[in-house]
Amino acid sequence: MTKMTRRRMLTAAAGGVAAGTIAAPALAQSMPRVKWRLASSFLRTLDVHYGAAEALARYVAEATDNRFEIQTFPAEQIAPMRMVLDAVQNGTVECGQSPVNFYRAKDPALAFAAGVPFGLNTRMHYAWWHFGGGAEIVNGALAKLNAFALPMGNSGTQMGGFFRRELVTMDDLKGLKFRLAGFGADVLARHGVLPQLIPTAEVYSSLASGKVDGTEFVGPYDDEKLGFHKIAKYYYYPGWWEGGVMYHLMVNLDHWNRLPKSYQAILKDAGEASNSWMLGRYDALNAPALRRLVADGAVPKAFPRPMMEAFYRTAHDIYRETAAKSPSFKQALDSYMGFRDEQLPWWQISELSYNEFLVHMRTQR
Amino acid sequence: MTKMTRRRMLTAAAGGVAAGTIAAPALAQSMPRVKWRLASSFLRTLDVHYGAAEALARYVAEATDNRFEIQTFPAEQIAPMRMVLDAVQNGTVECGQSPVNFYRAKDPALAFAAGVPFGLNTRMHYAWWHFGGGAEIVNGALAKLNAFALPMGNSGTQMGGFFRRELVTMDDLKGLKFRLAGFGADVLARHGVLPQLIPTAEVYSSLASGKVDGTEFVGPYDDEKLGFHKIAKYYYYPGWWEGGVMYHLMVNLDHWNRLPKSYQAILKDAGEASNSWMLGRYDALNAPALRRLVADGAVPKAFPRPMMEAFYRTAHDIYRETAAKSPSFKQALDSYMGFRDEQLPWWQISELSYNEFLVHMRTQR
Numbered sequence: 001m002t003k004m005t006r007r008r009m010l011t012a013a014a015g016g017v018a019a020g021t022i023a024a025p026a027l028a029q030s031m032p033r034v035k036w037r038l039a040s041s042f043l044r045t046l047d048v049h050y051g052a053a054e055a056l057a058r059y060v061a062e063a064t065d066n067r068f069e070i071q072t073f074p075a076e077q078i079a080p081m082r083m084v085l086d087a088v089q090n091g092t093v094e095c096g097q098s099p100v101n102f103y104r105a106k107d108p109a110l111a112f113a114a115g116v117p118f119g120l121n122t123r124m125h126y127a128w129w130h131f132g133g134g135a136e137i138v139n140g141a142l143a144k145l146n147a148f149a150l151p152m153g154n155s156g157t158q159m160g161g162f163f164r165r166e167l168v169t170m171d172d173l174k175g176l177k178f179r180l181a182g183f184g185a186d187v188l189a190r191h192g193v194l195p196q197l198i199p200t201a202e203v204y205s206s207l208a209s210g211k212v213d214g215t216e217f218v219g220p221y222d223d224e225k226l227g228f229h230k231i232a233k234y235y236y237y238p239g240w241w242e243g244g245v246m247y248h249l250m251v252n253l254d255h256w257n258r259l260p261k262s263y264q265a266i267l268k269d270a271g272e273a274s275n276s277w278m279l280g281r282y283d284a285l286n287a288p289a290l291r292r293l294v295a296d297g298a299v300p301k302a303f304p305r306p307m308m309e310a311f312y313r314t315a316h317d318i319y320r321e322t323a324a325k326s327p328s329f330k331q332a333l334d335s336y337m338g339f340r341d342e343q344l345p346w347w348q349i350s351e352l353s354y355n356e357f358l359v360h361m362r363t364q365r
Numbered sequence: 366m367t368k369m370t371r372r373r374m375l376t377a378a379a380g381g382v383a384a385g386t387i388a389a390p391a392l393a394q395s396m397p398r399v400k401w402r403l404a405s406s407f408l409r410t411l412d413v414h415y416g417a418a419e420a421l422a423r424y425v426a427e428a429t430d431n432r433f434e435i436q437t438f439p440a441e442q443i444a445p446m447r448m449v450l451d452a453v454q455n456g457t458v459e460c461g462q463s464p465v466n467f468y469r470a471k472d473p474a475l476a477f478a479a480g481v482p483f484g485l486n487t488r489m490h491y492a493w494w495h496f497g498g499g500a501e502i503v504n505g506a507l508a509k510l511n512a513f514a515l516p517m518g519n520s521g522t523q524m525g526g527f528f529r530r531e532l533v534t535m536d537d538l539k540g541l542k543f544r545l546a547g548f549g550a551d552v553l554a555r556h557g558v559l560p561q562l563i564p565t566a567e568v569y570s571s572l573a574s575g576k577v578d579g580t581e582f583v584g585p586y587d588d589e590k591l592g593f594h595k596i597a598k599y600y601y602y603p604g605w606w607e608g609g610v611m612y613h614l615m616v617n618l619d620h621w622n623r624l625p626k627s628y629q630a631i632l633k634d635a636g637e638a639s640n641s642w643m644l645g646r647y648d649a650l651n652a653p654a655l656r657r658l659v660a661d662g663a664v665p666k667a668f669p670r671p672m673m674e675a676f677y678r679t680a681h682d683i684y685r686e687t688a689a690k691s692p693s694f695k696q697a698l699d700s701y702m703g704f705r706d707e708q709l710p711w712w713q714i715s716e717l718s719y720n721e722f723l724v725h726m727r728t729q730r
Contacts, residue, residue: 030430031396062630063428065395121720123487123521123648126641131649156488157715220711238719265427266631273637276491283488284496287711300714312726341727346585346652348724349665350522352717354603355486359713361677362706 030260036070036094038249039078039087041102043200046222048285049247050074052153052278053097056249059270068263070095081199085250089146094255100138100149100248101182107141108322108329112336113149114245117184117315119336122154122244122279123351124343129246132339137332148256149248152271153278156286158239159223160303161216162207162232170307179203179215184241187314207231216241220289221282229298236301240311247278395625401435401459403614404443404452406467408565411587413650414612415439417518417643418462421614424635433628435460446564450615454511459620465503465514465613466547472506473687473694477701478514479610482549482680484701487519487609487644488716489708494611497704502697511618517636518612518643521651523604524588525668526581527572527597535672544568544580549606552679572596581606584647585654594663601666605676612643 038057042049050072057070079087084096085103100113112119112134120128128134129151142149161179165172174192185195196212204226206212214232216239217223229235249271256264294300303311319337323330403422407414415437422435444452449461450468465478477484477499485493493499494516507514526544530537539557550560561577569591571577579597581604582588594600614636621629659665668676684702688695 059630059634063627063634065625065627118723118726121716121723123644127645127648130642130645157719159715219715237714238722239715240719240722243719243723260430262428262430265424266634269424269428269631269634269638272641273634276637276641277495279488280492280495283492283708283711286715287708290711290714291707302714302718308722309726309729312722312729340723342656343648343652344724344727346648346655347720349602349655349667350524350584350604350651351486352720352724353667354522354605354608355712355717356721357603357605357673357677358483358486358608358705359709359717361483361674362709364674364677 030262031064031067032260034068034259034263036068036255037078038070038072039075039084039093039096040072041075041081041084041096041098043076044074045225046200046218048221048278048281049153049155049218051281052247052274055277056152056270056274059273060266063266063270064263068266072097075200085145085147088250088252091252091254093252095249095251097152097247097249099245100142100250103145106145108326109137109141109332111183111329112332113138113248115243116319116336117187117241117243118312119243120340120343121347122156122246124340124347125154125244125246126151126275127343128336128339133335134339137335141328141332142250143253146253148251148253150251150268150271151246151275152249153247153275155218155242155245155247156279156282157244158242159216159219160236160239161214162223162228162298163214163234163236164232165213166234166301167236167304167307169304170310173307176214177212179206179212180241182241183315183318184216186318187241187311190314190318191310204228219282219286220293221285224289224293229293229296233297233299234301235293235298236303238303240303240308246275395627396429396432397625399433399624399628401433401620402443403435403437404440404449404458404461405437406440406446406449406461406463408441409439410590411565411583413586413643413646414518414520414583415462416646417612417639418614420642421517421635421639424638425631428631428635429628433631437462440565450510450512453615453617456617456619458617460614460616462517462612462614464610465507465615468510471510473691474502474506474697476548476694477697478503478613480608481684481701482552482606482608483677484608485705485708486712487521487611489705489712490519490609490611491516491640492708493701493704498700499704502700506693506697507615508618513616513618513621514613515616515633515636516611516640517614518640520583520607520610520612521644521647522609523607524581524584525601525604526579527588527593527663528579528599528601529597530578531599531666532601532669532672534669535675538672541579542577544571544577545606547606548680548683549581551683552606552676555679555683556675569593584651585658586647586650589654589658594658594661598662598664599666600658600663601668603668605668605673611640 040053044050053072057072060068075081082102084098087093088096101111104111176193178193179196179198181197198206207215323333405418409415418437425433440446447467449463452458453461466476469476541558543558544561544563546562563571572580688698
């Protein structure tokens, strides 16, 4: 510590004590005690998803000497999994954690908050959110719903899930009962799949009892814990309907506006930190889990290329049809897909070429 | 806002004012006025690199109502580009921004703080830092140097740089004067290249005057501003010596230990936020810059595969030789490369397969 800095710090500390009666109102105003409740769309068993909410709450508490406390609640304790935004809107809770596309029925533009099939990968999505107009589009739609969202996590590219039988031709999709929701389910339905909407807690039993022929879930770390591969060994990739899922902290707009500016800043930074925490933790956990899954009999398989191409075309058909009906969706789609198409040539020669070479050399050192 | 919460917040605010004389000492202690200086290894012209330092300072100021101020200084104003850690160690400044591999002469393990040729990509590096032992290794080495580091930025995969002539066979490397430093330069030197260590400010003039035959720099956004492509049009990729460069805030350990816990937390979260800010900003800026560069005559070229393989083998030779001489390097190498090799099979089927498909379909929608 330089002498000057030490003197500066000592002076500041002494001044704070001496001038206590004067400084106190300003400080109390800037650091009030605030207690919030956070309702999550995730169960505690999805410990990295829910863990991002716990991490965010911890970061906020640490940054404020526990003056700003956020108590987290797993799905169903306060609000059902797909009604967290409702609880935020009506003030039942001050904030909540969800993939915001759960609420696309409220505004079609919200589909793009978390990502859509064949959409932006994790890094592109982040860049779109902060530098490509994403935040403005999604928060523009949310403002009409009395909410405000900030990023607080990403899963990275997920897996395509477990299937009992191999997928070889398009005919193999006909009549297949597969657990999936959202646009991905709409795409599969057009190719004869019967998508099943099954709550997280019932996925394993549905697969075990034969109620479904296959299921998507998350990625190796979460999938291994549930043991899907023991029933349906073909483990398909990539999860083209979740190429990078951004999760948000949704905040009731009145509560957001009432926060001191410093608490708004702390909450944003905590969201950024938990955003990276979640992705890093999944990256660290998924790789060894995949190794163990394969050792235990799971058989990784790529979706056949012609099948992927058909899904891709169908997804874009659906986007065009939806855009024709909804100006809000169209505006978001153009921004989001425009960003993707601008990104890809750069991505191809930088990250993709570097990663492809590392994979190529893996066994040659 | 629920009634209960409003009451809670009002009570807290009122209590703060009424109990001011009691609460003030505690608050003054937890939120002292602190003024730090940050010396950067980057010039202001590298506005995304230096901008990450400015972003970090802004986040810290916003989170503390300007009570914790960090004044940033570009390279050379307080410390030379490659002596920022020295300035941090001896307390000339409280903190600094560098790629920490600049200081590998102080401890060979520091080479891995920012990344090494054919090393971890951006996301893997982040996961290694927080969940794979990276922070412990690097901060273990830095503690002996009276410093502590936290992540505050990443450039993503950089470009391989501009060359006047095409690189076809290994013979084309012989006698080539190319601007590059670090392990990448060591690798090229073994293949006959004459690496040139040239300060950022002199790179363009060196290329224009023919003092060098080619130069690496950063990526499209920074490269375009300098106009290298007008002199040397072949734009090689990927920048295998910088597959993902993590930059750190290095803090003098005494100053770090003296910070209130809440300020330590705020500084870490601000680092996480600027880490993502820098990467997102580069992603958003590099893609359109590449498009403009190509329109303006730059010719993107992949390093020939046999050349890449030769570089890869040489890099690993150098790592093995260095490890045989330095236990500190060996410990870091084993952790870092072990993490890479565990990550790659997962990366291959998730992110890589998804991104490769998007690139494949780019023109087919």
